[in-house]
Amino acid sequence: xxxxxxxxxxxxxxxxxxxxAQSALFQPIYEVLTHPxxxxxxxxxxxxxxxxxxxxxxxxxxxxxxxxxxxTLHCSACHQxxxxxxxxxxxxxxxxxxPLSMAWEELSPVELCQNLKNTSLNGNRSLxxxxxxxxxxxxxxxGWEPGGDRxxxxxxxxxFISVLTAWVNAGGPCQ
Amino acid sequence: MYTLQVNGxxxxxxxxxxxxxxxxxRENLKLTGSKYGCGQALCGACTVHLDGHPVRACVTPISAVxxxxxxxIEDIAYDAVGAKVQETWQNLNVPQCGYCQxxxxxxxxxxxxxxxxxxxxxxxxxxxxxICRCGTYPRIRRAIHKxxxxxx
Numbered sequence: 001x002x003x004x005x006x007x008x009x010x011x012x013x014x015x016x017x018x019x020x021a022q023s024a025l026f027q028p029i030y031e032v033l034t035h036p037x038x039x040x041x042x043x044x045x046x047x048x049x050x051x052x053x054x055x056x057x058x059x060x061x062x063x064x065x066x067x068x069x070x071x072t073l074h075c076s077a078c079h080q081x082x083x084x085x086x087x088x089x090x091x092x093x094x095x096x097x098x099p100l101s102m103a104w105e106e107l108s109p110v111e112l113c114q115n116l117k118n119t120s121l122n123g124n125r126s127l128x129x130x131x132x133x134x135x136x137x138x139x140x141x142x143g144w145e146p147g148g149d150r151x152x153x154x155x156x157x158x159x160f161i162s163v164l165t166a167w168v169n170a171g172g173p174c175q
Numbered sequence: 176m177y178t179l180q181v182n183g184x185x186x187x188x189x190x191x192x193x194x195x196x197x198x199x200x201r202e203n204l205k206l207t208g209s210k211y212g213c214g215q216a217l218c219g220a221c222t223v224h225l226d227g228h229p230v231r232a233c234v235t236p237i238s239a240v241x242x243x244x245x246x247x248i249e250d251i252a253y254d255a256v257g258a259k260v261q262e263t264w265q266n267l268n269v270p271q272c273g274y275c276q277x278x279x280x281x282x283x284x285x286x287x288x289x290x291x292x293x294x295x296x297x298x299x300x301x302x303x304x305x306i307c308r309c310g311t312y313p314r315i316r317r318a319i320h321k322x323x324x325x326x327x
Contacts, residue, residue, distance in 0.1 A: 058217055059219075064300075077230045084234060085236070
C-alpha cells in the first residue's frame with residue numbers, strides 16, 4: 001500500500017507545479033529565444049556573450065549606457081550591418097545588446113513568457129508588435145543567417161513565425 | 176572603385192569591396208601608422224576613427240566606410256585632444272616597443288573627447304579592447320589621468 005500512498009501524495013504535491021507548467025504553445029518559442037544566437041545579446045550582464053558555449057565576449061566588450069558599447073568600443077567598431085570578414089564578424093542593422101529589461105538569461109519558460117509580454121519591460125510592445133518584431137526585424141532575422149559556422153535556432157524562421165502566430169492568436173498564454 | 180575621405184583628403188581606390196580598410200590605408204594609401212596586430216579585431220592595434228568613433232580597421236570592409244570621414248594616427252595631431260594625448264604620451268614615455276600605441280592613442284583620444292574626466296572604471300572599460308604586449312597599461316592610465324586633470 002505504501003508505494004500507492006506515496007504515488008498519490010507525490011501526484012498531489014505535483015499538482016501546483018503542473019498548474020504552473022509552461023504553455024505548450026510557448027515551449028517551442030522558449031527554445032528558440034534561449035538559443036545562443038538570441039540569448040547572447042539578451043544577457044543580464046554588463047557584457048554580451050558569444051559562441052554556443054556562451055563565453056564572455058572577447059575584447060572585454062562592455063554593454064555601455066545605451067547597450068551599444070562604450071565610447072571607445074562601440075559594437076559598430078567591428079560589427080557592420082551585415083556579416084563581414086568571410087563570416088568571421090557577424091553583423092546586422094542596429095547591432096547591439098537588448099536592454100537589461102529584456103534580459104532572458106536564467107528565466108524559466110513561464111518567467112520568460114511573462115517578461116516577454118510585459119509592456120513595461122518589452123519596449124511597450126503588444127503581442128502583435130512582438131510578432132511583427134520577430135517576423136521582420138533585421139537583427140532578429142540575422143539569427144537564422146548568422147554567418148560562419150554558427151548554429152541557428154532549433155526551428156527555421158517560417159516555423160518559428162508559425163508557432164509564434166499560434167501563441168499570439170491564443171492570447172499569449174504563459175501557463 | 177571606392178572614394179573615401181581620409182584625413183581630410185579624398186582618395187579613390189580600385190579594390191574589392193571586402194578589402195579591409197586597414198589594408199587600403201596601408202597598401203593603397205601608404206598610411207602605415209595604423210598597425211596590423213591580430214587581424215581579428217582582438218587587439219586594437221589597427222584602431223582608426225570613422226566620424227570620430229574608433230573602429231577596428233582590420234575587420235571593416237572598405238564597402239562599409241561609405242561617406243564617413245576616416246581619421247588615422249597620421250592626422251591625430253591636428254585634433255585638439257589628439258595633440259594633447261600625443262604630447263602627454265611623449266612626456267610620460269608611455270610607449271615601450273610602440274607597436275600598439277597608434278591604436279592606444281586613437282582610443283584614448285576618442286575616450287577623452289567623449290569624457291574629459293574619466294574615472295579608473297571609465298578608462299578600464301574604454302581601453303580594455305586595446306592590448307599592449309609590453310604591459311604599458313599603468314603608464315597609459317597615468318597619462319589619461321594627467322590629461323583629465325589638466326583639462327582636455
